[in-house]
Amino acid sequence: MSNKGNAIIAQSGGPTAVINSSACGVIREAMKSGRIGQVIGATNGILGVLKEDLFDMSAEKPETIEALKRTPAAAMGSCRYKLKSLEESKADFERVLDVFKAHEIRYFFYAGGNDSMDTADKVNKLAADAGYELTCMGIPKTVDNDLAYTDHCPGYPSVAKYVATCAMEAGRDTEALYTADTCTILEVMGRNAGWIAAATGLAARSPEDAPHLVYMPEAPFSFNKFVGDVQEVLKRLGRVFIVAGEGLKDEKGNYVTADSRAFSKDSFGHVQLGGVADMLKAVIEKEVKIKTRSNKLGTNQRSAMHFASLTDVNEAYMCGQMAVKYALDGVNDKMVTLVREKGPKYKCTTGLAKLSDVANGEKKVPREFINDAGNHITDAMRDYVRPLVQGEAPITIGEDGLPVFMRFKRKPLEKKLSKYM
Amino acid sequence: MSNKGNAIIAQSGGPTAVINSSACGVIREAMKSGRIGQVIGATNGILGVLKEDLFDMSAEKPETIEALKRTPAAAMGSCRYKLKSLEESKADFERVLDVFKAHEIRYFFYAGGNDSMDTADKVNKLAADAGYELTCMGIPKTVDNDLAYTDHCPGYPSVAKYVATCAMEAGRDTEALYTADTCTILEVMGRNAGWIAAATGLAARSPEDAPHLVYMPEAPFSFNKFVGDVQEVLKRLGRVFIVAGEGLKDEKGNYVTADSRAFSKDSFGHVQLGGVADMLKAVIEKEVKIKTRSNKLGTNQRSAMHFASLTDVNEAYMCGQMAVKYALDGVNDKMVTLVREKGPKYKCTTGLAKLSDVANGEKKVPREFINDAGNHITDAMRDYVRPLVQGEAPITIGEDGLPVFMRFKRKPLEKKLSKYM
Numbered sequence: 004m005s006n007k008g009n010a011i012i013a014q015s016g017g018p019t020a021v022i023n024s025s026a027c028g029v030i031r032e033a034m035k036s037g038r039i040g041q042v043i044g045a046t047n048g049i050l051g052v053l054k055e056d057l058f059d060m061s062a063e064k065p066e067t068i069e070a071l072k073r074t075p076a077a078a079m080g081s082c083r084y085k086l087k088s089l090e091e092s093k094a095d096f097e098r099v100l101d102v103f104k105a106h107e108i109r110y111f112f113y114a115g116g117n118d119s120m121d122t123a124d125k126v127n128k129l130a131a132d133a134g135y136e137l138t139c140m141g142i143p144k145t146v147d148n149d150l151a152y153t154d155h156c157p158g159y160p161s162v163a164k165y166v167a168t169c170a171m172e173a174g175r176d177t178e179a180l181y182t183a184d185t186c187t188i189l190e191v192m193g194r195n196a197g198w199i200a201a202a203t204g205l206a207a208r209s210p211e212d213a214p215h216l217v218y219m220p221e222a223p224f225s226f227n228k229f230v231g232d233v234q235e236v237l238k239r240l241g242r243v244f245i246v247a248g249e250g251l252k253d254e255k256g257n258y259v260t261a262d263s264r265a266f267s268k269d270s271f272g273h274v275q276l277g278g279v280a281d282m283l284k285a286v287i288e289k290e291v292k293i294k295t296r297s298n299k300l301g302t303n304q305r306s307a308m309h310f311a312s313l314t315d316v317n318e319a320y321m322c323g324q325m326a327v328k329y330a331l332d333g334v335n336d337k338m339v340t341l342v343r344e345k346g347p348k349y350k351c352t353t354g355l356a357k358l359s360d361v362a363n364g365e366k367k368v369p370r371e372f373i374n375d376a377g378n379h380i381t382d383a384m385r386d387y388v389r390p391l392v393q394g395e396a397p398i399t400i401g402e403d404g405l406p407v408f409m410r411f412k413r414k415p416l417e418k419k420l421s422k423y424m
Numbered sequence: 425m426s427n428k429g430n431a432i433i434a435q436s437g438g439p440t441a442v443i444n445s446s447a448c449g450v451i452r453e454a455m456k457s458g459r460i461g462q463v464i465g466a467t468n469g470i471l472g473v474l475k476e477d478l479f480d481m482s483a484e485k486p487e488t489i490e491a492l493k494r495t496p497a498a499a500m501g502s503c504r505y506k507l508k509s510l511e512e513s514k515a516d517f518e519r520v521l522d523v524f525k526a527h528e529i530r531y532f533f534y535a536g537g538n539d540s541m542d543t544a545d546k547v548n549k550l551a552a553d554a555g556y557e558l559t560c561m562g563i564p565k566t567v568d569n570d571l572a573y574t575d576h577c578p579g580y581p582s583v584a585k586y587v588a589t590c591a592m593e594a595g596r597d598t599e600a601l602y603t604a605d606t607c608t609i610l611e612v613m614g615r616n617a618g619w620i621a622a623a624t625g626l627a628a629r630s631p632e633d634a635p636h637l638v639y640m641p642e643a644p645f646s647f648n649k650f651v652g653d654v655q656e657v658l659k660r661l662g663r664v665f666i667v668a669g670e671g672l673k674d675e676k677g678n679y680v681t682a683d684s685r686a687f688s689k690d691s692f693g694h695v696q697l698g699g700v701a702d703m704l705k706a707v708i709e710k711e712v713k714i715k716t717r718s719n720k721l722g723t724n725q726r727s728a729m730h731f732a733s734l735t736d737v738n739e740a741y742m743c744g745q746m747a748v749k750y751a752l753d754g755v756n757d758k759m760v761t762l763v764r765e766k767g768p769k770y771k772c773t774t775g776l777a778k779l780s781d782v783a784n785g786e787k788k789v790p791r792e793f794i795n796d797a798g799n800h801i802t803d804a805m806r807d808y809v810r811p812l813v814q815g816e817a818p819i820t821i822g823e824d825g826l827p828v829f830m831r832f833k834r835k836p837l838e839k840k841l842s843k844y845m
Contacts, residue, residue: 018600047603076596083604167826172727175497175829179439182468183504187723206826281702301719302608306593310730312825385824392825403806404733404813405588405627408596 007038008109008136010327012060013045013052014144015115015122016083018076018302019158020165020311020396021319022114022144026079027071028323029112029142030060038331039110043416047080048115049122052102053095055418062414070409072316073398075308078411086122089129096129098423104135105419112326114142116150120338121362127336140326141338141358144319146305148198151364152356153340157322158305160315160391163202165307166191166246166300167392170203173298174213174244181242185293186233189214190280192304193248197221197368199304200248202388204380213244214379221368222377223254229283230290232378237293247279309406313394318351325353349390428459429530429557431748433481434466434473435565436536436543437504439497439723440579441586441732441817442740443535443565447500448492449744450533450563451481459752460531464837468501469536470543473520476839478527483835491830493737494819496729499832507543510550517550519844525556526840533747535563537571541759542783548757561747562759562779565740567726569619572785573777574761578743579726581736581812584623586728587612587667587721588813591624594719595634595665602663606714607654610635611701613725614669618642618789620725621669623809625801634665635800642789643798644675650704651711653799658714668700730827734815739772746774770811 012029014022033039042060045051060068071078086092103111103126113123123139130137143150148159170189177187193199197219204217215236218224236243251259259279280297287295322339329339337355344350372384399407433450435443454460463481466472481489492499507513524532524547534544544560551558564571569580591610598608612620618640625638636657639645657664672680680700701718708716743760750760758776765771793805820828 014600018597050603074596075593077600080603081600083601164825168730169724169728171826171829172496172729173723175495176439176723176727179435179498179502180504182471182501184723189722189724205824208824296723297720298722298724299718299720300724301610302594302597302605302717303590303610303719303721306597307590308593309589389824394825395821400816401629403626403629403810404585404815405592408592 007040009041009043009107010039010110010112011043011045011052011057011103011108012079012112013048013114014077014079014081015048015113015119016081016144017146017305018081019144019146019305020075020161020308021157021315023071023074023078024316024319025114025142025144025157025323027068028320029327030068032324032327034060036327036331040107043106043108044079044411046413048082048084049086049099050082050084051080052099053423055102055420055423057106057416058411058413059416063412067409067411070399072320073308073396074408075306078409085118086125089125096125099126100129100133100135101420103130103137106416109137110330111137111139112142113139114144116145117362117365120358124336124358124362127358138330138335139358140330140334141361142322142326143338143340146199147193147196149196149366150361151366152338152361154343154351155341155391157315157319159198160318161307161311161396162199162304163388164312164392165310166199166304167203167206168310169300170214170244170246171206171212174206177213177242177244183294184296185237185241186243186245186287186295188245188247188280188283188295188297190247190249190278190297190299193220194250195220196366197248200246201368201372201380201384203246205385205388205392207379211240214246215240215243216245216378217380218245218247218251218378219368219373220248220250220252222373224251224259225254226286230286233287233291237291245283247283249279251279308396309398311396312392313396314391316396321353329355428461430462430464430528431460431531431533432464432466432473432478432524432529433500433533434469434535435498435500435502436469436534436540437502437565438567438726439502440565440567440726441496441582441729442578442736444492444495444499445737445740446535446563446565446578446744448489449741450748451489453745453748457748457752461528464527464529465500465832467834469503469505470507470520471503471505472501473523474516474844476523476841476844478837479832479834480837484833488830488832491820493741494729494817495829496727499830506539507546510546517546520547521550521554521556522841524551524558527837530557530559531751532558532560533563534560535565537566538783538786541779545757545779545783548779559751559756560779561751561755562782563743563747564759564761567620568614568617570617570787571782572787573759573782575764575772576762576812578736578740580619581739582728582732582817583620583725584809585733585813586731587620587725588624588627589731590721591635591665591667592627592633595627598634598663598665604715605717606658606662607664607666607708607716609666609668609701609704609716609718611668611670611699611718611720614641615671616641617787618669621667622789622793622801622805624667626806626809626813628800632661635667636661636664637666637799638801639666639668639672639799640789640794641669641671641673643794645672645680646675647707651707654708654712658712666704668704670700672700729817730819732817733813734817735812737817742774750776
């Protein structure tokens, strides 16, 4: 047992290209501080804590830790296991505290979104009530970019750079073959916020560039207006390239689905395949009568390490590093935020937000980032996203011509408690 | 009018990341030869010839020509307009010859697949019958890699590198989040040949690496066996990452579609959305009862310049360059082929194949490249594809952090004939 106390780091929710960079920042800063005992990884986020499935970071080679910065997804493992209120998930919260006590955990670094910040906040409160000294620090992570109190979220700049490039490239494909494949729809992630869709707008440097139309959940979607938009671009350019956020909603706030219109009679009660792009493709082929293709990048967009933003990798690392520094300075119950300094040149530093505030906040694409017609972005959005996608993150290429990613050795910590789940 | 005769270059069919590199090779070699008069681009492939929609390459800046090597899709424009037999498409073929005569075209360089080689061959025969001196050279191009007589097709190595990397990255996503999203299916192109799907197998360096299962149209697909395959991997690893070629076929050679099984009762007569990945996802969720995601890269895979193979860019350029050299050496009615030299170190040179042979040939993934179970590749396939994906093609990045692609100025040639279509 060390007098310094140990630290647990865990990763939660949907992976990103840079959540491992944040982990790298935490691990290195914690190890070099000399003020933290053991640095411990939790396998699969809070599930690893509950199951006491922990591993010793000091057993990992320095080059493995370094390679975190060039490895996408969540190298420690992630989960979507949700702890609810302290009352509803009482046993879980108490188990977390029991595991922390058993391994003398005094620092909990949790990288994730709203729910993870909520969990960290509640663990912190429970520890305080129990008189157990614990520091809980959150590290922002989400490709969706919907966390409040931070200028942007690590993970978002990389997906922004990648999807904008994909729109540009597939846009050139449509431009080349418009005589046959006249329309293409690119579906991107973002169930409630349109940040990812909005980022693709940066690719449209001139009116002939893709994407010609960008639909975000924040702008109410109307099928009639959509068909009109497509016809207008078609008339002007002879082709149409569309980006659609997966979570488009109508004016009543309901998700736009295949049942919303095009197939209301045919498909009622039947299994519907495909996402929003497939559905819009069917609408266009029926109403505008042009051949349409649909691309759905899916999880490839959030794991695209091969074209990640170097700015993102560096900022994600900084968030992890600063979480440790703040914690050792006595800060507690906070998430590290990214602060865009004022001035003509982009500069990003860190700040702090209360975990509970972040847990209950949400950041959508503001109205002034979306054009009046609700089908593209404004210069304000371009100015917001442009600095974030600067630089190409280095990757390691193997002899086989493909990227090389790390995996942890995962030397397990001896379990000290009985089996929980 | 020049005594040297002029050259037309045209691009056909589905775009690739490197068809413009081939164009660059043709244009530069033709311009520097001193033996060709005007180098002329046809807008949208053979459609541009038929419509006399031609532009003067000498009006383009050298840096525009150079940037072809860093621009995906088909910068001159492409089409899927198919000329059939000389009898059936008589008017079209005669028009092509009329346009060639009007612009004193003595060299026709056509980059494309089987159909384009067929067109070039027939134009050549018609010219010979008419006593008009003409040299027709084909340049191989297809991401599908299904052209016969060439070791591989320019365009394929880049898509191979990209989709293998995508499988690797999204595979890490599934590995990180298997406790929630247990299965992922990546759908790739290849309606009749499984070369693209097969390339992803290279990403599986160890049994835990994605993809765990790779399905190609060449191996007859059985739903029952598929479900068994998924269950086996799930038992072994707790997660499953699958690659499916879009053109999977059952034992009778029929395309596997949503109507094949899972929704045979519900969906009869109804519009079916989504591709093979969405359909397999539905099968897995129904039969194996694990949450499954589907990614469909679509045209993004064939236009992914940002992670193209440098080997591919160089070989595509070489094919264009050699097409001109061969033509000036008196070769006619041939397609340039890529020849893999024997020996331990990969070396690729060019050869020649008759246009009519290529037009009627087809190259599928050989049985020995597919494992006995029909659900992954063998070392023979790995050895085939590994040298092709070597090197990362350089791209130009703009101040906005995104790639920069070229567009032609397209100084139009004066039309000399009446309107045709």
